[in-house]
Amino acid sequence: MTFAWSATFTVGAATAHLKGDKIILPHTALEAIIQAHAAAPPPPPPLPDPSYDPTSWDHPPPQQTLDSNGFRKPQELPSPLTFQIRNPANRLLTHSGVKEFSAEDGQVRIPAWMMESLSLAVGDQVMVKFTALPKGTWAKFRPITADYMEILDFRALLESALRSNYTTLTKGEVLKVHQGAKEFGFVVEELKPEPGEAVCITDTDLETLKIGSESQGRIIMETYQRWTVDIPNRASGVQIVVEPREPGDVDVVVSTRSPVSLHDHIWANFESLGPRSILIPAADPDYATQQDSNVLHIGVYGRSPSTASSDSSSNSAGEVDYTIIVRYQDGEDTSLETGAATKSIPSAATDIPNKNAAGYQECTNCGSWIPERTIMLHSNFCFRNNVKCDRCGDVMRKEELENHFHCDHCEKHGHVSERKKHMEVYHGWYQCTCETYETPSLPELARHRRTICPERFIICRYCHILVQQGAPASNARDLIRGLCSHESYCGDRTIQCQKCTQMVSLKDVQVHAQHHEYQRQNQTAPLLCSNQNCVRTKSTNVLGLCQLCFGPYWVPTEDPKHQKLVQRLARKYHSQLMSGCGNSWCRNQHCATFRGREMDATSAATEMMGILKEAKIGSAEGGQTWLCVDEGTTRKKVMAELLFEDMKGVYAMEWCVKALEAEKTDLEAAVQWLNLQAPRKRK
Incomplete structure (x- = not known):
């Protein structure tokens, strides 16, 4: 649906934040555009399909956009809105998008470069007209200065500038882009589709593919058409198949980053005949470890037809039609090599039929196994019509031998x-823009550019800035770490360790942290009092009690067999079981106060003999005692048990007690102390 709208405005002051080709119109302009769009006549109804049969389900009726009342739905406002900007004084014109509708009434705010291009000044009159532009498919730029060779990657720079700031392109206008602090100018020389005076470039660079669905493409010779495909399931490999229609030839390159090209790719297929197939297995490290996104970028590069059958039936416009499909590849298909064309690999399924079978004989010319009764007839026909290549062993018709070639540099x-x-692809001459590497092979050049090329852009692991990686590191330690020269230099900066206050270089922080972790995990746990109701530190005595708990049982006289100590401990147990300690906070399992009932002397003596054996007096392995303690110790014991349960047993009880002591019974602070200081239990 098209509509007409135009208006004349006064040029307002250009602001610094206006970049690209987007203008700012007043709010009244938006209201006028909406009214003009609503008043435009509706599009004509679709023509009836002559193949439609109302009595058959094979051809369903055409879908019509009708609302609930049976009326045709109103058409939405075009997006994006594109306008023609014309200076009525000199008839110069260009095209633009719109940034927002916030200008003052009667004014339009235009970028400074556009005012210069149209010879406009603040206060001049300018005509703005809505114009529906076709989607651009191809553009050609010409640099206007000789220093354009300083640009590291033309395509990446131009695509970034166009995608961020521009909605339209007009033939003859000057596009200004920046690399660092330097500005470069490019003239828009040609645009497609025809007539190519102006195009809309929103959502036109990349085509989106859907897994399992075949798509059609058309590419101009010596240019790229790029596709993106979302691969959320990385547990399965993917297979990409591009089949050009003859006459025509294409190269297929695939990468996890954009832009993808013949010089910058990870996987590629440069075959000349048959479908171009690329299999990326799920175990491929470049595919499996991609973390920044789930998108694969596919580039299809058009070449002029090279087959002998090329004739006047070639596309006069220099275009190649092709089909492309991406699908999951769950199994390991050995008939496809990663990044290469389809090749046959010998296996049980591809052995020569009837080989060494009874009643069959091998033809000495073609190697086929033929029934013995017809071997003479087959041999006569085979030697008369077929010939076997002496170098590769391929069998072909005699008239095809003159078109059979062997590469002098490889086994192709x-x-x-x-x-x-x-x-051209494997035995040409290619030099990287870093001027430190040259190779005869395009795949080797791409490998260099994505691995060790000094101009490769990386996100520094220390400063987190997109920079060129530079040359390899100059020392062996950094080379082993996989650092480039920039990271080697950047990682020499120091930072203070928050745990030990020592100054550590950034590239040693990980090792330094591992050292702290090793020390943490190898700490000796504090030994607690053998009294199961106490949480104080164990002392050196025969009962393994803390000093406070052992005080009542210390014997000043010599007691080599610990008889007096046992007697005192027995009397204490017997008293606890019969009458208890009388403290309401008591949590001693072997105390009458905690149990809420007193025991007679005989029953108390019987139970006392059992728990007395658990003390293991004088034993090196230590025992357990059950003595009543003060209220503060009981409270600390309860909090330690709660902390142990909250941490789900990750830290031992001894460390939970120490955390509470270090943080003065603050539970939240104790949790942080455990996570920073205490060793975890080993599984």
């Missing part, structure tokens, strides 16, 4: 039409 062989492309 095939149809002569593949020679030119093979030599």
